Amino acid sequence: MIRVRVISARGSTPRDAGAEMFVGPTSVEGTIGGGQLEYMAIDRARAMLVSGEAEARMDIPLGPEIGQCCGGRVVLHLDCHGPTPEDHPDVLVFGAGHVGRALALALQPLPVNATLIDSRAEELAQAAHGIAAKLTPLPEAEIRAARPGSAVVILTHDHALDFLLAAEALARDDLSYVGMIGSATKRAQFSRFSRERGIDPAPLICPIGAGFSVDKRPAVIAAFTAAELIARLTAASSLNKYPCNS
Known part of the structure; x- marks a missing residue:
């Protein structure tokens, strides 16, 4: 699985820093706020699963260009990490x-x-x-x-x-x-x-x-x-x- 974690949230954002979700080939556990932000992160995470990439970072402005009007900015960290107890x-x-x-x-x-x-x-x-x-x-x-x-x-x-x-x-x-x-x-x-x-x-x-x-x-x-x-x-x-x- 790929863990997607919000490491920075500035301005108006759907979730705060620390929010995370876990993305598998056909499943998603948790949420980082939904909407286009989440779709983009899921697509990136599944691309990592296919390529074998171990770590990635996404810096996403939540504006009209991605179809979200929150107005803030979110930085995501993606790594190979499944949920544990x-x-x-x-x-x-x-x-x-x-x-x-x-x-x-x-x-x-x-x-x-x-x-x-x-x-x-x-x-x-x-x-x-x-x-x-x-x-x-x-x-x-x-x-x-x-x-x-x-x-x-x-x-x-x-x-x-x-x-x-x-x-x-x-x-x-x-x-x-x-x-x-x-x-x-x-x-x-x-x-x-x-x-x-x-x-x-x-x-x-x-x-x-x-x-x-x-x-x-x-x-x-x-x-x-x-x-x-x-x-x-x-x-x-x-x-x-x-x-x-x-």
Whole structure:
């Protein structure tokens, strides 16, 4: 594949520096903003695949001459590089019940590596096709092993397990998001639980997705939680830090 990355964006442009897409012989993953700019980059990338060229640069003014009226200027860097798991943040979804499965499905097309985690094989078996899943009797170990910048969403069938996982996540200071399904009452109970263990409950988001809607249908909770999660991950990436515990 050829990676096409925006390395400079001046004036009015459809995407900022850092945006990228991956071009294969018959497929494209991601976008640098669409329109003629993107068509030109795809054509150039596929020419590289045919010729074996390893690297190229494109400096494109977004004016009438290419059929775009943004008025800015974009510099693209093209190289032989396919997407890897390291290109996207990890999202650990604990609990393969109705909401957990819906959230994993909502995250599937987004630029994250989402994994649905549970100790119940029968629940994981109901996840949609293509969802990454992990069966484990020790879910807390997954939090300890998570990469810095990862996100943790807790939606298990057991409040005690929820509290254990949330405390484990908040014991770290390098996660970008820690959220738990629940109510104001559950939040208050967890606050007492965590303070008894010397853990600050303030960074925990609970209820999840509540800033958008009070609708309790699993797919709706999943949609708003995915939006909340992506907003936090985007902020963490742009600030080059992990704001969950900052």
